[in-house]
Amino acid sequence: MEIDIYIDSLTNCLICNATGEERDTEYRFVAKTIARPVAAQFKEIGWKFDWSIPHQNGYDVYELLLKDDDEVQGMIALKHVRDQYYTHVDIVEAAPFNVGKTGKYKGVGAHLFAIACKLSWEAGNEGYVQFTAKTDLVEHYKKTLNAQCIDWHTMYIDSYGAVGLINKYFKEGE
Secondary structure, eight states: OEEOOOOOOOOSSEEETTTOOEEOEEEEEOOSOOOHHHHHHHHHTTOOSOTTHHHHTTOEEEEEEETTOOOEEEEEEEEEETTTTEEEEEEEEEOGGGOSTTOSEEOHHHHHHHHHHHHHHHTTSTTOEEEEEOGGGHHHHHHHHOOEESSSSEEEEOHHHHHHHHHHHOOTTO
16 A cells, blocks of 8 residues: 655654643554454544455554553554565554644654554564655655655665654653
8 A cells, every 4th residue: 555644743752733732652553353344434434544454464553542542543554574674564544633734633643653663673674664655755754754765656764764763752661
């Protein structure tokens, strides 16, 4: 899939657009396969992607949450390609209420990529993350995520870019 999440800003955590309050986050692995009826419910409330597909294709799904709150702020689907030492991101999506300049929280998109980089590092892939960007967002991802191009829209975040995102979003010991 082509990634088309807009990276609104790099924040230390998520920031409430209405108040400027910083909110600590956590993420969790979605162990249970997202069934088609559940994915259909997601679409009904504004999620763009069919979240039942990543599990079917062997991807792990993770949810971004505020600490002490079960409301999902965004999700990411990724797969570790261990024989080639990178982690492939299939889908990244902010919750519908976090989309655009009027979204509830900013920092969701970059935080989801930071999770991918952290998990890539933990899997032995040295933080390398690969994804396919929508063509009109290639330059945006170069600037905001320090991503580099493999071809005209296949991109990657290398170890240096990964460390920057990991250090921005995760405190030592997390």
